[in-house]
Amino acid sequence: VAGEVALSQPGSLQPSETIRAGLLFGDSEVIAGTPRREQAVALTSVEVLSFDARLLANCQQQGGRISTILTALASAHKLPQLGTVYRYLAQVDHQPCLVSDYAKPSGQRIRVRYFAHLPQLEAARQDVSGATVTLASPDRSRLIVLTPAGIVTGLTVHGEWNQLPDAMSLVLRGGSLADWQRKAFQSSGELLLENATSRTPAGAEIICACTNSTTSMLRAAARNATCVDDLTRTTGAGGICGGCRARLPLFLGHLEVSLCRLRRTPLAEGAIRIGLEAVDETPLPAAQAGQFIRVEALIDGAWVGRPYTLIGASARAYELGVKLEENGFFSNWLNTATDGTLVRVLPPQGDVCPAADDPRPLLYVVAGIGVTPAVAGVRQLATHRPIHVLYSFRSPAVAACLDELQTAAATGHIQLLQHCTAELGRLDAEAVAKFAATLGAAEVVVCGPGDFNRMVLSKLAENPALTLKADSFDHPQRGEGQLLQPGGWRRKNFTPDYPAGPPIPRGAKVPPAEQAEQFLREFAAECPGRCQLPERIQQAQDELADSGVWNMTAEELGFAARIAWRNAERCVGRLYWNGLHLRDCRHMTEPAQMAEAMFEHLRFAWNGGDLRPAITVFSPGTRDVPGPRIWNPQLLRYAGYRLRSGKQIGDPAQNAVTEKIMQLGWQPAGTDFELLPLVIQTAEHGPRMFELPADCRPEVRLSHPQHNWLLERGLKWYAIPAVSDMALDAGGIMYRMIPFNGWYLNTEIAARNLTDSNRYNLLPELAERMGLDLSSERTLWRDRAMLMLHEAVLHSFDRAGVKIADHHSVCHEFLEFCRNEQAAGREPTGKWMWLVPPFSSSATILYQEPFRDRAFKPAYCLQKPVW
Ligand SMILES: Cc1cc2nc3c(=O)[nH]c(=O)nc-3n(C[C@H](O)[C@H](O)[C@H](O)COP(=O)(O)OP(=O)(O)OC[C@H]3O[C@@H](n4cnc5c(N)ncnc54)[C@H](O)[C@@H]3O)c2cc1C
Structure with missing residues (x-):
């Protein structure tokens, strides 16, 4: 080609490929006499070489350069x-x-x-x-x-x-x-x-435990970030304990890692010493005593890593002491890895680092493998500060680095107090406190299992002369890298623990006064110090007796709304329950004012496409006067009605409410995607209709990266799913107008709204446009069309910069929610039918996860339409 030629499928307006100068193209079908598969359109002036087809066919048979070129043309593939x-x-x-x-x-x-x-x-x-x-x-x-x-x-x-x-x-x-x-x-x-499986963004791995920032959240934030501080600003990750800061550059593509070779030697029974030697001349980053590194290895094509305290650090090598954890994935991998295996090491971090120039005595109270920070301290600081190590271990044989500490003690560098639990039983916190008191003003570092730390720290905290620091080896990456088995996330022998008493099942007939009491107990248990419980319960019950309702504070109401989301047994997006923003509009009485509050809700939720979960709560009314209601099932919903010819326009699921709204005088323009006006009804004013303002109608036009015709078809969907027909049942009160939103899950649009046979029912039409064979179910035309539509929805929302979840990531996020719930002592419950996405169900991680179908109050519940 001397210019530019566009190749396209017959009938398609969009070129499938553009051939530019220097490349050859030709049509083997001309020679073979078969129908042409592509048409060529010159985009600029081109020079065309014309050959006699029979002559070419002869050349091809005889071999030579022309034959080579023809073969090249014949073997051109599209990949x-x-x-x-x-x-x-x-x-x-x-x-x-x-x-x-x-x-x-x-x-x-x-x-x-x-x-x-x-x-x-x-x-x-x-x-x-x-x-x-x-x-x-x-x-x-x-x-x-x-x-x-x-x-x-x-x-x-x-x-x-x-x-x-x-x-x-x-x-x-x-x-x-x-x-x-x-x-x-x-x-x-x-x-x-990494191999393909581990490159897949499962998305739900928690990177920052303090802010619950997951891989997928950080990946999304990294698109608009240039440095770690940007990530911290937008997600909060790394800004609280700072423990994950060393991993954040990973998301920006600039991970600072050192490459080391691993060497293993025995350390004690059940523990190994790991040496990490730099592979080249670049010095390893310097470390302070007490810092830790994250060691990562490529295991079965995936990077898996764990943090370890440095017991030794030089420019050429690091040294670790590692306990072989029973059923531990990484520690046992380290124990079997061949010497010389390459691992990557993240820079040292951690701030439990006693200073060399602090003249105060330094006391380490350590247990088990928690001895490692003490060993680092002894090595680096013993010539600067008086050091005392109180080391609790099961037996000398399993006590890592005991001989090294004994040698340091024998040479007079440190004082070592050994506590063998096999002989002496558990270390007595009282005895530790007594010993610490003999040191006067001292700095104390405590490192051992969680309950050891808690016991020692609480006792030592009574002595104001001590500065206490603690190191914990617990971390959110525990267990990472192991093959995820169905149910593997469940804690063994888990029994839920309800400090405020068992929650009230949804639908249970319990007197409102009891419900108010239970709700306030839960509020007090989860938000300690926020109310005087007995007085608050009494006040609520008095108000209930007077007017049939009681007045929650905004804080209590926000809590109720969030817990109702957490309890929503049908919702797979519950990981974010704690981020639900309350807009308290209970004081409003005028329908116009309420409509404006709903518009404001949509503007707040929209947030330029980075959708924010929000709920607006209106008055629940009183015993005598019912609260306001809205007719619309969602704040944004497309109208649906049948023409006299019988033709369906818009969303068939909205035919009934559309008819009622048309009776109020609303006239649709006649398109398939027409947003209904809001209708708000109060006891005083009856139904009032309000058109949505232009800035409250965010929609996404659907296009597909390969099927260019889809854009021309003019399909679209609105950006904010804001449910408005449910009630909030909390504390014995029914709030009946509570529009709330999260963000869409792709399957809601692509596997239900646009494709259910009693909704937009688009599969046959789309399959036909895709050129699929609809004559038999065995061509799987429905499945292919549905997949295409899922691709289109995700592609279009992403291109428009509108937040949307995909059905695989959301399932991982749901399991993360379940883990969090168990960690908080609650049993994650749910309705399997609703939780498992309706598309590619068995390919999602939730398919083999049964849940107990129980629902508790506070709850969102269905209510009869008011129209
Ligand atoms: C700052 C810091 C410093 C550390 N320094 C050291 C050190 O110097 N030496 C050392 O040996 N270790 C150290 N650790 C601990 C280390 O990072 C690993 O946790 C440890 O080696 C176990 O890893 P593993 O892969 O073998 O076990 P994992 O596979 O992670 O499992 C560990 C244990 O926890 C259980 N488990 C896993 N996931 C969960 C979960 N979600 N809930 C409940 N139980 C679970 C497993 O069944 C197993 O018994 C440190 C940790 C931190 C945070």
Whole structure:
């Protein structure tokens, strides 16, 4: 081609590919006499070579260069995301080779040459110029070419290499290698790459336990962040205890890691010493006594890691003491890893670091493997400060580093107090406090299992002369890396613990006064110090007796709304229950004022596309005067009605309410996606209608990355799912107008609203437009069309910058919610039918998870429409 030619499927307006200068295209069907599959349109002036088809067919039979070109044309393939690949045989320096030329849709050109008889493979990007860096494996049988920024642009491999597919994928997809990955290649000839399964963003791994920030939240935030501080600002992650700060650069693509080789030696019974030696001359980051590192290893293609306290740190090597945890994944992997295995190490962190220039005595009260910070302290600080170590262990044989501490004590550097629990029983906190008192003003570091720390700390806290610091080895990445088995997240022998007494089941006929009491007990248990419980219960019950309602404070109401979400047995998006924002509008009496409050709700929830969960609560009314109601099932809902011809317009599920609203005088314009006006009804004013203002109608037009015709079809859906027909049943009161919203889950739109046969019922039409065979169910046309629509919904919301969940991530998030619930002593309950997404159900992680179907108050519940 000398200019530009667009190739498209017959009948499609959008080109499937654009051929630019330097490439060949042709139509083998012309020669073969079969129907043409593509049409070519010149976009600029082009030069066309015309051949006689019979002559060409003869040339092809006779071989030679024309034949090679024709073969290349005949073997052109279209590959998803890689564009077109043209294959042909060629000679390079008199060596025969198979050439594959990739023309990617992005304009990148990659040439791959394979010399089968050597064997040798060369791959190189043709469209990059400028400086490059070449990395060689130690035996120089593999070379990788990169741009200075680390993008892989070329590859030469002599002989066989089981990682060749991964390496080719880097070249073809324009992948990059981080600094530590380059070092790994140069020192071992291996590529440290995650496999496809672990690259999948499961999304629900909690990275910051303080703010509950998950992988998916951080990934989303990283799109608009350039540094760790940006991430902290938007998600809060790393801003509270700071424990996850070292992992945050991972999300920005600039992870600072050191690459080390691992060496293992015995340390004690059930414990090993791990040496980590730097693979090259770059010095390892310096560490203070008491800091820890996160060691990560590529296990079965996934990076798995755990934090470990540094007992020794130099520029060339780190040293750790690791207890082999029963059923522990990583500690036991460390125990079996071959010496020399490459691991990556995140920079030292942690602030339980006693200062060398503090003249006060330093006391370590440690138990079990919690001895490691004490060993680090003894090594680095014993010549600066008086150090006392109180070491509790089961028996000397299992006591890690006991001999080292005994030697330090024998040479007079430290005082060591040993407590063998097999002989003496549990360490007595009273005795620890007595000993600490002999030191006067001292600094104390406590490190052991959670209950050990709690016991020692609470006793020592009575002595104001002591500065207390504690280290805990508990962390949210526990168990990470193990194969997730159905039910694996459930705690063994778990029994729920209800400090405020058993919650009231939804639907239970319990007098309002009792419900108010139970609710206030729960509020007091979960929000300690926020109310004087007996007085508050009395006040609520008095108000109930007077007027049939009691007046919750805004804080109590917000709590009720959040707990009702947490209790919502049908909702799979409950991980975010605690972020529900309350808009308290109970004082409003005028319908116009209420409508404006709902518009304001939509504006708040919309937040420029970064949707915020919110609830607006209106008055519950009194015994004599009912509270206001809204006719609309959701604040944004498309009208539905049948024309006289019988043709359905819009959403059939809204036909009844649309008819009622039309009786109030509303006239639809006649399109399929027309938002209904709000109708608010009060006892005093009757029903009043309010059109949604222009800035309260955010919608997303549906398009698809491959099926260009979809955009022309004009499908769309509104951005905010704001349910408005449910009631909030809390503390014995029924709040009947409480519009609330979260954000959409893709299946709600693609697997229900647009496709249910009693809703928009679009599958047959879409399947037809996709060219699928509708004549038999066995062509799975429904499934294909539905998949396409899911892709379209996610693609369109993402492109429009509107928050939406996908059905796989949301299930992972739900399990995270379940873990949190168990950690808080509550049993996660739910309705399986509703929790498991209606599309690709068995491919989601929730499919094999049964839940007890129980629902408690406070609860959101269905109520009869008021119209
Ligand atoms: C700051 C810090 C410093 C540390 N320093 C050291 C150190 O110097 N030496 C050392 O040996 N360890 C240290 N640890 C602990 C270490 O990080 C690992 O937790 C430990 O090695 C166990 O990891 P594992 O993969 O073998 O066990 P895991 O597979 O993570 O499991 C550990 C145990 O917990 C159970 N478990 C796993 N997940 C859960 C869960 N969600 N709920 C309840 N139980 C669960 C498992 O059944 C198992 O018994 C430190 C931890 C921290 C946070």
